[in-house]
Amino acid sequence: MEHNLREAGFFGTMEPEQMTAKYGSPVYVYNEGILRSRCRELKQMVTYPHFVIDYSIKANFNPALLQIVKEEGLEVDVMSPGEIYLAKMAGYEPNQIFYICNNVSEEEMCYAIEAGVTTSVDSLSQLEQYGRLNPGGKVAIRLNPGHGAGHHQKVVTAGKETKFGIDAEMLHEVKEILARHNLALIGLNQHIGSLFLDKEQYLKSVDSILNCAKEFPDLEFVDFGGGFGISYHKEDKKKRLDLKDLGKELDEIMYRFAEEYGREIIFRAEPGRYVTAESSVLLGTVTAVKNNHENKYIGTDIGFNVLMRPVLYDSYHEIEVYGKSVEMSGKKERVTVVGNICESGDILAKDRMLPSMREKDVIGVLDAGAYGHVMSSNYNGRLRPAEVLVKEDREVCLIRKRDTFEDLAGNYVLLP
Ligand SMILES: Cc1ncc(COP(=O)(O)O)c(C=O)c1O
Ligand SMILES: N[C@@H](CCCC[NH3+])C(=O)O
Numbered sequence: 001m002e003h004n005l006r007e008a009g010f011f012g013t014m015e016p017e018q019m020t021a022k023y024g025s026p027v028y029v030y031n032e033g034i035l036r037s038r039c040r041e042l043k044q045m046v047t048y049p050h051f052v053i054d055y056s057i058k059a060n061f062n063p064a065l066l067q068i069v070k071e072e073g074l075e076v077d078v079m080s081p082g083e084i085y086l087a088k089m090a091g092y093e094p095n096q097i098f099y100i101c102n103n104v105s106e107e108e109m110c111y112a113i114e115a116g117v118t119t120s121v122d123s124l125s126q127l128e129q130y131g132r133l134n135p136g137g138k139v140a141i142r143l144n145p146g147h148g149a150g151h152h153q154k155v156v157t158a159g160k161e162t163k164f165g166i167d168a169e170m171l172h173e174v175k176e177i178l179a180r181h182n183l184a185l186i187g188l189n190q191h192i193g194s195l196f197l198d199k200e201q202y203l204k205s206v207d208s209i210l211n212c213a214k215e216f217p218d219l220e221f222v223d224f225g226g227g228f229g230i231s232y233h234k235e236d237k238k239k240r241l242d243l244k245d246l247g248k249e250l251d252e253i254m255y256r257f258a259e260e261y262g263r264e265i266i267f268r269a270e271p272g273r274y275v276t277a278e279s280s281v282l283l284g285t286v287t288a289v290k291n292n293h294e295n296k297y298i299g300t301d302i303g304f305n306v307l308m309r310p311v312l313y314d315s316y317h318e319i320e321v322y323g324k325s326v327e328m329s330g331k332k333e334r335v336t337v338v339g340n341i342c343e344s345g346d347i348l349a350k351d352r353m354l355p356s357m358r359e360k361d362v363i364g365v366l367d368a369g370a371y372g373h374v375m376s377s378n379y380n381g382r383l384r385p386a387e388v389l390v391k392e393d394r395e396v397c398l399i400r401k402r403d404t405f406e407d408l409a410g411n412y413v414l415l416p
Contacts, residue, residue, distance in 0.1 A: 004320045005281055005364060010034075012394035016283050016322045016362045023386040024402045025362070026284040026302050028373050030389045032068060035279040035369075039072035042228075042271060045247030048254040050266045054098050056226050057083050059272030059370035060280075062387055064399035066090035069275060077226075077270045080104075081111040088115075098223070098268070100142060100189060101126070102164065109133055120189050120223075122165050124173050131181025140187030140221075141166055141174060145208035149201040149227065150193030152313040158192040158205070165190060168212050185216050189223030195273060197229040197239070199246045206250070210257050221266035222257075224250075228274035232316050232367050241274070273370040280369030282307055282385075286323075286361045287340065296335045298357050303339030304346050305379040307365060307372055311345050317368065319349055323361030331356045337363075341380050373400070378408055 006016060010031050019027055042053045054077040055069050061083055066076070067090050075096040076087050087097050094116035101108065102122055106129060112119050113134045121127045122142035130139050144165025148156035157164045166174060178185055192205045206224050213222050231237050250267075258264040284306070288299030309315035319337060333356045337349040348365065357363070376384045383403035390396050 004322070005366070006320070006322055009394070010281060010390065012390035012396050014390075014396050016364060019388065019396070020283050020285055020362055023388055023398065024383075026282055026306050026385045027402070028280055028282050028368060028385055028387040028400075029396075030062075030065060030276075030280045030369060030387065030399070032279075032389055032391050035065065035068055035276065036072055036392070038275050038278065039069055039074055041243050042269075042274065043073055045243045046251045046254070047247075048251050048258075048264075048267065050264055051250075051254070052221075052266055052268045054223070054268055054270040055275045056270045056272030057087060058374065060276040060372070060374055061086045062373065062399055063090040064389060065276065065279075066092070070096075074275070078117075081108055081115075084112060084115050084117060098140075098189075098270075100191075100270070106133060113137070118187065120187065124166065124170060124177060127166075127174065127177045127183075128181075131177055131183055134183075136182045138184045138186045139178075140189055140223075141185065143168060143188055143190045143209055143212055145190055145192060145205040147201065147204065148193045149196045151195035151229070151315070154313060155194040156192070157194070158190060168208065171212060171215060184218065186218070186220040187223060188213055188216070188219065188221075189225065189268070189270075191225035191270065192227060194227050195229040196227050197231065197241050199242075199249065202227065202246070203249055203253075206253060210253070213257070214261070217261075219265055221268055223268035223270060226270040226272050226274075228269075228271040230274060230277050230367060232318065234318050275370070277367045277370035280367070280372060281320075282365040282368035282372060284363055284365065286357050286359055286363060289357060289359060296333065298335045298337045298354075299340065300337060300348065300363060301340055302337075302348055302363075302365060303341035303380065303382060304343070304348075305341060305377045305382050306339070306385060307348070307368060308375045308377075309371060310348050312375075317349070318366040319352065319354060320364040320366065321355045321357055321361055322364060323358060329356060340382075378403065381408060383408065 053074045055074045056077045077098040097117040099112045099117045099119045120140035142165045148158035150156040284300045284302035290297050304311040339346040386402035387400035389399045
């Protein structure tokens with residue numbers, strides 16, 4: 001007998017239907033217990049004593065979730081002054097924030113320098129800019145190991161076809177710029193792409209970055225990057241990324257490197273998705289059921305303004321249906337689940353076998369906690385959803401209010 005997340009207790013003391021009624025539909029629901037477990041798995045993956053997990057908050061920067069991640073002992077990597085601001089709001093100190101930026105303005109770079117966070121730059125041009133703005137300072141650089149990985153071409157972030165990182169052949173120029181501005185290179189980092197389940201590409205990139213690291217005797221840290229995957233398909237759920245196995249390999253590599261280098265430097269990894277993806281179900285409501293020629297469409301209030309991944313990357317998310325009628329009938333049918341946005345690409349799930357649904361049924365989109373709410377928008381004048389947390393004591397609390405019409409209109413300036 002297949003169990004859904006409601007039966008597994010994901011929603012704590014409330015029913016999904018009560019949540020949409022109280023907080024509005026759609027609503028992102030997070031489970032504290034799952035979030036904490038993911039953090040602990042990462043913290044425990046190696047024995048090397050100076051291994052730091054930086055949660056990459058671009059996956060989800062809700063400050064209440066960051067408070068939990070911080071309690072679990074993870075530091076953070078950020079992408080912008082906005083993310084620095086939110087990390088600080090959650091209680092992170094500047095020395096726990098790693099700013100890995102890409103093509104930023106002088107103004108943004110100055111914000112990070114003034115905030116006192118370690119910055120990594122990813123081109124010679126940005127290294128020059130950093131040197132001009134903070135001569136004599138400390139800096140890290142992002143390398144491009146020459147090959148990438150990822151669930152879609154759009155999220156591969158290393159290799160010849162991407163804008164990221166400095167090629168290893170350019171280390172000579174890097175050294176010249178460092179010397180010209182009297183900069184100390186304290187760290188090397190890389191990130192090959194998002195969502196790997198097979199450790200081989202990651203380990204290959206670890207090997208490349210450590211080869212470069214040998215050229216710089218004064219490093220404080222080397223950061224191997226994120227990209228740790230999860231399985232979005234129910235049938236693959238048991239085949240999890242084997243963190244223990246990856247950790248064992250990393251341990252060997254890190255201890256060996258420390259011995260050759262003569263010091264136990266800090267090693268870091270920066271997973272985003274792995275930390276938050278599985279901790280959230282996005283609840284929405286069936287608003288229309290319709291047959292168009294051969295297709296049966298289930299219209300919902302989950303447009304791509306609320307969850308962009310399926311439209312942007314053809315990503316798959318499991319869907320559960322929580323309506324009472326569903327439990328009684330037990331029938332399944334082939335449907336296409338769509339949103340309420342004025343574009344024909346607004347498809348959440350195509351040709352899926354799902355329990356037969358009726359208007360007002362509540363559905364849950366699984367594994368929505370990473371790159372979900374943070375990528376939502378007000379397209380079509382829609383309100384971004386609330387976010388709620390099911391705490392470990394099973395009680396439910398609000399951690400982000402749903403947008404209001406005032407929020408939607410707030411920044412516009414009418415002509416006099
Ligand atoms: C520099 C950097 N670090 C870390 C991450 C986190 O990636 P993921 O969520 O796949 O772990 C990203 C996003 O891909 C990134 O661009
Ligand atoms: N937004 C992407 C991941 C990209 C991460 C940023 N480098 C996703 O949903 O899978």
